[in-house]
Amino acid sequence: MNSRAEQLKAFDRLLTIMDELREQCPWDKKQTMESLRHLTIEETYELGDAILDKDLNEVKKELGDVLLHLVFYAKIGSETKDFDIADVCNSICEKLIHRHPHIYGDVKVKDEVEVKRNWEQIKLKEGKGKTSVLEGVPKSLPALVKANRIQDKVAGVGFDWEQPEQVWEKVEEELQEFKDEVKTNDADKMESEFGDVLFSLVNYARFKNINPENALERTNKKFTKRFQYLEEKAKSLNKNLKDMTLAEMDVFWEEAKTQ
Incomplete structure (x- = not known):
């Protein structure tokens, strides 16, 4: 180094x-x-x-x-x-010092949960004219990332579930409400309830220390790799995927899982 x-x-x-x-x-x-x-x-x-x-x-x-x-x-x-690069560096240095009173001050914390809670409370005090902890969430964030950040921030000021089991119960509740709306076939209501399902799943992932964006991207990559394997196999047999049955494709799909 x-x-x-x-x-x-x-x-x-x-x-x-x-x-x-x-x-x-x-x-x-x-x-x-x-x-x-x-x-x-x-x-x-x-x-x-x-x-x-x-x-x-x-x-x-x-x-x-x-x-x-x-x-x-x-x-x-x-x-x-x-501003110049020195201003940028000094600005973040001052911010880090101010937001870590347990390192640069006399504040005592017992774990990372208290550190995050203190961080959000300090940020709220710092905000000029800001009245909500959620004002710090960028509007242009992708929805999945934004949901995670919203939940992180409100948890930082104590608005949170106590146990993962409670969050999972909420997931099941939202799933049932989505199923009920599917029966009505009302597009607007189905979309609303589906959003609630995703939001509650993101919340559960947070309780299990799973980053939902990373998790979904891993699945995207896994699916892409397997589908491309399927395409290569079909090509080697001089077949077009559109002309293959699902049963035929499933054989190669299962093979892809072992690659």
Whole structure:
């Protein structure tokens, strides 16, 4: 591993390259925070994919891409004299110190649950004009991630179930309500109740320390791998999937589970 001096030297090198690109590269010179935004989101998802794949070399590369974007935003901020990379670093340092009074102050905590609760209460006190702990949940988050963050935040201020069994009872209750609405075939009511089912399942996953986004993505990857195996097998037999029966496809699907 590199020493702290080597790490700082590498970071300084990145800042220097950013300065040079901003001054000399036609593409980099044109970029704004708005033009970079969707690229940053894309890079973040690519990092997430690498983490789920447990590909540490790819994680390293994607972290570099994300870091470049952070430096890029700071560079743009310095050009308008609003902030620079030092301001960004000092801001997060001050925030971390303030929100960890059990490390940098005299507050005592017994576990991570109390740490999270204190964190949310401190954030609420910090918020200028904010009256809800949920104001910190980004509106543009994907719905599944947002549901998890909402539940995390309200739990942080004590609004939570006491036992996982209670949450599972809620899941079963919501499932029954969804089944009842399916019988009516009312699209709006079915959608509403299905949303309640998903929300309650996300809540149960939280109690079981399961990240629902990661869990669903693992299943997406698993399904994709098995279906592509099925496609390859059909191709090797010069068959078109559309012309195969479900029974024929199921043979290869079961094979895929063992690969």
